[in-house]
Amino acid sequence: MKTVAIIGGGFSGTMTAVNLARLSDRPLHVVIINTKRPLGRGTAYGTNRVEHLLNVAARNMSALPDVPSHFMDWLRSRHEYSSTPEVELREMFAPRRVYGDYLRGLLASYLNPIDARCQVKLEAFDAEAVDVVVNGDEAEILLANGESVEANQIVLATGNQPPGTFKSSAPLRYDPRYRSDPWDDWLSRLPPPGGKVLLLGTGLTMVDIVLTLADIGWDGEIIAVSRNGMLPQSHFRGIAYEDYVPDDAESLGLGGLRRLVQTHCDRLQQMSQNTAIAVDKLRPHTQRLWQSFSTDEKREFLQKDAALWNVTRHRIAAAIHNKITDALDTGKLRVIRGTIEGLIPGEQRIEVVLRDSDGGEIVESGDLIINCTGPQAHFSQTGLPLFDNLLSKGLVSTDDLDMGIEVDDDFATLNEDGEASTLLYAIGPLLKGSLWETTAVPELRGQAMRVAETLLQREPTPVDQGDLIEYYI
Numbered sequence: 207m208k209t210v211a212i213i214g215g216g217f218s219g220t221m222t223a224v225n226l227a228r229l230s231d232r233p234l235h236v237v238i239i240n241t242k243r244p245l246g247r248g249t250a251y252g253t254n255r256v257e258h259l260l261n262v263a264a265r266n267m268s269a270l271p272d273v274p275s276h277f278m279d280w281l282r283s284r285h286e287y288s289s290t291p292e293v294e295l296r297e298m299f300a301p302r303r304v305y306g307d308y309l310r311g312l313l314a315s316y317l318n319p320i321d322a323r324c325q326v327k328l329e330a331f332d333a334e335a336v337d338v339v340v341n342g343d344e345a346e347i348l349l350a351n352g353e354s355v356e357a358n359q360i361v362l363a364t365g366n367q368p369p370g371t372f373k374s375s376a377p378l379r380y381d382p383r384y385r386s387d388p389w390d391d392w393l394s395r396l397p398p399p400g401g402k403v404l405l406l407g408t409g410l411t412m413v414d415i416v417l418t419l420a421d422i423g424w425d426g427e428i429i430a431v432s433r434n435g436m437l438p439q440s441h442f443r444g445i446a447y448e449d450y451v452p453d454d455a456e457s458l459g460l461g462g463l464r465r466l467v468q469t470h471c472d473r474l475q476q477m478s479q480n481t482a483i484a485v486d487k488l489r490p491h492t493q494r495l496w497q498s499f500s501t502d503e504k505r506e507f508l509q510k511d512a513a514l515w516n517v518t519r520h521r522i523a524a525a526i527h528n529k530i531t532d533a534l535d536t537g538k539l540r541v542i543r544g545t546i547e548g549l550i551p552g553e554q555r556i557e558v559v560l561r562d563s564d565g566g567e568i569v570e571s572g573d574l575i576i577n578c579t580g581p582q583a584h585f586s587q588t589g590l591p592l593f594d595n596l597l598s599k600g601l602v603s604t605d606d607l608d609m610g611i612e613v614d615d616d617f618a619t620l621n622e623d624g625e626a627s628t629l630l631y632a633i634g635p636l637l638k639g640s641l642w643e644t645t646a647v648p649e650l651r652g653q654a655m656r657v658a659e660t661l662l663q664r665e666p667t668p669v670d671q672g673d674l675i676e677y678y679i
């Protein structure tokens with residue numbers, strides 16, 4: 207019996223396994239190897255805090271691309287949503303832990319199938335995969351606990367890289383006042399009332415932490431720092447607006463695309479509408495546009511446009527936006543602009559040295575510093591054994607910006623000579639450099655199904671896009 211091993215058990219790995227199990231018409235052994243984050247839930251849906259909400263409306267969170275109402279139907283089956291009016295349920299931003307329950311439930315039904323005729327045996331191991339040894343048509347995955355898993359095919363679904371590091375005058379790794387990973391426990395390290403929490407980054411992770419501090423009624427000062435000081439924007443009710451991206455948009459280049467988007471932002475402004483609508487309209491085209499850019503254009507986009515893109519594209523529920531605005535208005539949260547130059551552990555607090563846009567130095571300090579700057583931007587520098595080994599053996603190759611790894615159209619990884627593997631596949635945030643938008647459920651559910659179909663060598667299932675193309679709107 208063929209074995210498919212999936213490394214990573216967040217949304218991407220879980221849904222690859224679920225699709226293999228539901229689509230296979232012959233016996234198959236599927237193994238999920240997962241560590242650190244809760245199986246099925248991963249980083250995003252592993253939170254146990256009720257104030258952490260999805261940033262995509264319920265109507266667009268089905269985990270199955272061929273069953274668009276799947277998540278809505280599941281929500282309806284829960285007593286707390288059974289009488290919620292349809293329009294309200296569709297637009298709801300559910301707690302992320304509820305979405306985690308949904309994924310866990312899906313996985314559980316294939317881990318322990320009720321139907322004895324189910325031909326797929328699905329198993330999950332709690333272990334870190336550290337290496338892959340290829341022996342002809344098969345491979346062995348070595349685990350950190352000394353054990354190994356043999357597989358005929360492997361899917362890398364390892365999610366986002368862990369956060370990057372900062373220059374520091376002393377090792378911060380064991381300093382209880384510093385949290386390098388915002389998804390590890392930091393609540394137990396909170397300073398007493400009147401203390402100061404300093405958040406490095408002003409994106410979605412910062413928002414999560416500010417919400418939790420407000421929810422528990424923590425009485426202290428919160429400072430968030432980032433290069434541009436931009437905060438995620440709020441979801442809003444949009445209007446029907448023309449699909450203005452031409453079929454040959456690939457020929458525009460970054461400069462041409464910027465001009466086109468600006469024209470539509472101006473037009474929307476004249477109509478007193480939110481200019482984010484112009485950015486939303488790019489969404490179905492993002493991956494092909496990104497792929498049409500030269501390496502220099504991609505680099506320029508990352509330097510000049512990506513921050514604005516992120517706060518505009520990855521918006522937050524209006525209720526959450528209101529809470530952040532309240533925290534700013536009441537002075538509970540202060541945002542400082544500056545480039546982080548280094549961290550200095552002092553006797554009382556850790557000092558953060560920033561450089562402002564005029565070259566001036568700003569020094570802020572915190573009793574607790576949490577790194578909310580997002581995943582490590584350079585794939586080759588994660589220092590993770592699995593990635594280091596795959597790279598040193600030439601089994602995978604980095605994309606031109608070292609943001610992740612290269613795959614072909616079937617998600618087969620490309621080796622150091624650019625040849626597609628028949629054994630190793632990858633989906634999810636690992637493909638950021640190749641696809642740019644490959645982070646959220648609306649993209650990942652399609653990838654998880656397509657990679658499963660490739661592994662099963664099935665024709666791709668036609669997917670009714672319906673309202674799915676409205677993505678985050």
Ligand SMILES: Cc1cc2nc3c(=O)[nH]c(=O)nc-3n(C[C@H](O)[C@H](O)[C@H](O)COP(=O)(O)OP(=O)(O)OC[C@H]3O[C@@H](n4cnc5c(N)ncnc54)[C@H](O)[C@@H]3O)c2cc1C
Nearest residue numbers: 214216217218241243248249250260261335365634646647
């Ligand atoms: C805080 C947060 C909120 C988000 N909210 C939304 C939202 O509302 N809607 C939306 O569409 N998207 C959201 N996203 C985007 C989110 O990234 C995707 O929806 C999705 O959860 C990504 O899943 P993944 O499986 O690719 O990665 P992950 O969830 O990161 O899972 C990867 C798993 O692989 C494990 N792993 C990694 N390396 C190894 C190894 N060597 N061996 C074994 N296991 C390994 C990890 O520990 C982890 O458990 C959010 C992201 C974050 C971080």
